[in-house]
Amino acid sequence: MNWKKLLYYFRYYFIVIVILAVVLFFVGFKKDTVYVRTNQECLTAERVFDYAGVLDEEEEKKLRELIAQKELETGCDIVLVTLNESLEEYAKGYEDQLGYIDPSRYVMVFADNFYDENNFGFDKVHGDGVLLLDNWYREADGKVYSWMSTCGRAESAFSSGMIDNLLNDALEYVDSDPYGAYTDYVNLFARRMPPEKVPIPAWAMVGVAGMFTFFYVVAHLSQNRGRRTVNEKTYLAAGGRPRMKCKEDVFLRKSVSSRKIETDSGRSSGGGGGGGHHISSGGVSHGGGGHSR
Amino acid sequence: MVYDPSQRKMHCPYCDGIETHAREEGKGMEVCLNCGASIDAGDYRSAVKCEYCGNYNIFEKRVEEEYKPRFILPFRIGKKEAVDKIAKSCGARLFMPESFLSEASVKEMEGSYVPFWLYDMTADVSFRGTGTRVRVWRAGNTEYTETSWYQICREMEVDFQKLPVDASWQMDDGVMDLMEPYQYQELVDFEPEYMSGFLAEVYNQTAQELSPRAEQKAGKNAKVFLRESMNQYTTLMPQQEEILMKNRRESFALLPVWWYRYRYREKDYDFFVNGQTGKVIGKAPISMPRVFAYSGMFFGCMTAILLLIRELLEVL
Numbered sequence: 001m002n003w004k005k006l007l008y009y010f011r012y013y014f015i016v017i018v019i020l021a022v023v024l025f026f027v028g029f030k031k032d033t034v035y036v037r038t039n040q041e042c043l044t045a046e047r048v049f050d051y052a053g054v055l056d057e058e059e060e061k062k063l064r065e066l067i068a069q070k071e072l073e074t075g076c077d078i079v080l081v082t083l084n085e086s087l088e089e090y091a092k093g094y095e096d097q098l099g100y101i102d103p104s105r106y107v108m109v110f111a112d113n114f115y116d117e118n119n120f121g122f123d124k125v126h127g128d129g130v131l132l133l134d135n136w137y138r139e140a141d142g143k144v145y146s147w148m149s150t151c152g153r154a155e156s157a158f159s160s161g162m163i164d165n166l167l168n169d170a171l172e173y174v175d176s177d178p179y180g181a182y183t184d185y186v187n188l189f190a191r192r193m194p195p196e197k198v199p200i201p202a203w204a205m206v207g208v209a210g211m212f213t214f215f216y217v218v219a220h221l222s223q224n225r226g227r228r229t230v231n232e233k234t235y236l237a238a239g240g241r242p243r244m245k246c247k248e249d250v251f252l253r254k255s256v257s258s259r260k261i262e263t264d265s266g267r268s269s270g271g272g273g274g275g276g277h278h279i280s281s282g283g284v285s286h287g288g289g290g291h292s293r
Numbered sequence: 294m295v296y297d298p299s300q301r302k303m304h305c306p307y308c309d310g311i312e313t314h315a316r317e318e319g320k321g322m323e324v325c326l327n328c329g330a331s332i333d334a335g336d337y338r339s340a341v342k343c344e345y346c347g348n349y350n351i352f353e354k355r356v357e358e359e360y361k362p363r364f365i366l367p368f369r370i371g372k373k374e375a376v377d378k379i380a381k382s383c384g385a386r387l388f389m390p391e392s393f394l395s396e397a398s399v400k401e402m403e404g405s406y407v408p409f410w411l412y413d414m415t416a417d418v419s420f421r422g423t424g425t426r427v428r429v430w431r432a433g434n435t436e437y438t439e440t441s442w443y444q445i446c447r448e449m450e451v452d453f454q455k456l457p458v459d460a461s462w463q464m465d466d467g468v469m470d471l472m473e474p475y476q477y478q479e480l481v482d483f484e485p486e487y488m489s490g491f492l493a494e495v496y497n498q499t500a501q502e503l504s505p506r507a508e509q510k511a512g513k514n515a516k517v518f519l520r521e522s523m524n525q526y527t528t529l530m531p532q533q534e535e536i537l538m539k540n541r542r543e544s545f546a547l548l549p550v551w552w553y554r555y556r557y558r559e560k561d562y563d564f565f566v567n568g569q570t571g572k573v574i575g576k577a578p579i580s581m582p583r584v585f586a587y588s589g590m591f592f593g594c595m596t597a598i599l600l601l602i603r604e605l606l607e608v609l
Contacts (some may be wrong), residue, residue: 002391006586009387020601027608139360200603209595218589220387226471226574232514234474237413237452242518246448251422254441261434 009272035075039127042077047112052136059179062153066183070190076154077120078127078189080182081111084136097281103139104290105176109136111288112280115149124285128152132185134174146171146291148185149248155287157194160276163289166192324538337461340493342403350439351488358409362483363544364411366475368404368491368568372581375551376402382573385479387587389593390557404568406547407464410500411455414541416515420447421533424526428527443559445529447522451515458507460496464550466506471574472567475548479569483547493547500543507543512536 007014030227045091047067048060055063062117087106094109101109111133134146148167150158159164166188174181233240276288296303297444310348323341327348332341339355342348356362370378376399383389392398421444428439453475459469515536523529547567555563557578564575 005391006590009587010590010594011596013591017594017597017601020598020605022606024601024608027605048593199607202600202603204386205599205603206596209592209599213588213592216585216591220587221579221584226468226572228471229572232517235453235456235511235514239455240452240454242449242515242522244420244447244449244522246446247522248444248446249424250444250446252442252444254439256437256439258435258437260433262437268532 011015035072035122037071037122039077039119039121039124041125042121044118047071047077047079049079049081052084052134054082054136054178063179063182063186066186069185071122074190074193075122075128076152076189076193077122077127077131078186079115079118079120079129079131080185081131081133082136082178083110083133086137086139087135088139094281103143104145104292106139107133107135107145107290108149108278108288109281111149112278112284112286113146113282115151115286116280116282116284121152123152125280126151128154130154130189132182132202134171134178134182143292146293148288148291150287151284154189154193155285158192158287158289160289162192163276164289164291167289167291171293177293198281204218232238295556303308304384304427307338323350323352325509337408337421337497338492338537339495339496340406340488340491342492349488349490349492351485351493353485355495356379356485356488356493357482359536361545364480364546365406365483365487366477366480366520366548366569367487368549369479370549370551370566370571372404372551374570374571375404376553378571378573379553379564382575383577387579388579388584390583393555393557394553394576399553402551402553404549404551406467406488406491407469408460408494408496408548409457409469409548410460410503410507410543411457411546412500412504412511412541413452413454414456414507414511414538414542416451416453416511417535418447418449418451418515418519419533419535419538420445420519420523421530422529422531425528426524427527427554443526445523445526447519448524449518451511451518453511453514453582455544456507456511457546458510459501459507460500460545461494463494468563468565468574472565472572474573475567475569488547496545500545504541504543506517508538509542511538525539582605 028239046064048055050060064081067080071078071114089104089201091106091109094113098109111131115129115131119125120129121133122129129151131149131151132146133149133265136144139145146167148163150163161244170188171181234291241267278286278288280286324330324350325346327350328343328346329343330343331352332343334341334352334355337339338352339360340349340351343350354360362595364435376394380394382395424443425444426441426443428441430437430439431589436532453479457473457475458471459466461469519534519536551566551568553564554567556562557580560578562576562578564573564577566573
């Protein structure tokens with residue numbers, strides 16, 4: 001095996017590899033995904049609003065630290081609001097804009113407005129983020145309502161079903177352990193929030209390279225002994241055309257058949273599932289889902 | 294003649310004759326006109342290269358009378374050009390052994406005049422049968438299909454000229470068919486001088502013996518013309534179809550071929566080059582070490598490139 005020839009044959013591949021490596025060296029290898037906050041217009045740095053007073057100082061502090069860490073990992077503002085008051089009057093005030101609001105949606109109006117009014121959003125005002133409103137007050141219908149309001153990338157990523165699951169998982173023991181429930185909320189959100197760009201797995205690249213190699217080998221292995229380069233006219237005598245002595249085409253009969261053409265009535269295709277999308281009173285698009293206990 | 298100490302006699306190293314200058318000429322045995330060595334001309338060889346002195350010998354009695362070719366097509370492509378043609382045709386064949394077409398292996402490449410019968414004949418073609426023409430159209434949401442039946446009659450004559458069939462046992466018929474076509478305008482009346490420096494054979498089979506193959510080739514071509522004359526029909530149902538050959542004449546000709554035999558791992562790989570047009574026929578051997586080395590290197594390079602691109606896409 002002449003290795004010098006082999007290396008010479010692949011010289012352009014090596015050049016491409018070197019160029020890519022140099023570019024990568026200067027651009028810098030990718031580190032663990034850490035998002036940089038770009039929304040500087042948020043009105044508050046606070047993320048834990050315990051108006052219901054269900055958390056002590058230490059718990060609030062720990063939650064703030066956890067949220068700060070998870071915000072950088074997910075690129076989303078993560079907000080927690082607890083209340084212990086009826087939101088009926090508050091929500092009714094927005095029925096002119098939002099239409100009839102049932103008791104389960106009082107929390108939605110408050111959560112959306114709270115997010116909008118504080119200019120939450122990690123990347124921009126009203127950008128990527130999530131807010132959990134847990135109202136401990138038992139409304140007139142006898143239920144305690146919570147609402148998880150999503151916005152931006154979180155709105156796209158979380159369907160209604162995902163929000164239901166997250167709230168069911170997180171708030172299962174909220175009555176007995178509110179701190180544990182809210183910690184779960186933050187952790188579950190961070191875990192289930194997909195990264196902005198899903199990286200192509202390395203094995204897929206190796207698979208593609210294997211596929212290219214297969215075609216490369218097949219292309220170089222396939223060889224014809226030679227192609228036929230004569231046709232029926234090659235050995236015709238000079239000026240050769242077949243001499244037609246008799247050419248008759250006598251019509252015998254004809255038949256016509258018909259058939260109905262089935263027309264496709266057109267089937268509608270299903271669209272992607274939503275995450276309870278709606279527009280808040282402030283005109284901002286939100287997703288979200290509720291929970292009651 | 295040289296003195297052989299082991300036999301203590303004069304010995305001819307070419308014909309193995311002991312103390313004699315007599316040339317034994319048996320069946321198929323000839324002597325080199327240059328060095329006097331015995332040459333095995335076999336049953337059909339008319340021009341042979343002496344394996345001792347390298348001289349090309351033409352055996353006159355094998356190019357005379359009933360063996361005298363009517364035509365010869367002189368070589369237009371030289372050995373070097375023939376090697377270049379093979380190299381060019383194999384240019385993209387990456388997995389060939391490195392010694393393929395090396396100077397040492399090309400040394401044995403020989404130009405050879407292959408015996409061919411060139412047939413003139415007329416194909417008498419007749420066809421009777423039924424054909425249908427189908428027309429389909431739509432009106433509203435209804436599709437209509439109209440089928441018309443016709444009684445068809447065709448009778449035609451097709452004249453073929455110099456249809457070649459190789460008359461050498463040594464040459465594979467399929468390969469010789471692929472060597473076609475030859476440009477017959479360069480055919481000349483046979484002169485033995487054209488054979489100088491090349492191998493040659495007399496015909497191994499008579500024109501009569503090979504005529505079925507010629508008629509088969511002509512019949513196949515005639516059938517194409519017949520089908521062309523009825524291509525307006527969607528389906529054909531023949532009642533009678535016949536192709537008869539008549540007015541057959543043949544002439545014996547020698548056509549030029551370069552033959553390169555490469556031996557690799559106990560197997561012979563033959564390449565043939567049309568000595569006039571340069572058309573190359575042959576399959577190159579595959580070297581498995583080269584397949585693994587090149588495909589392995591390709592896989593490594595592609596993997597590296599794709600992973601680097603992936604990394605860049607992640608960063609950017």
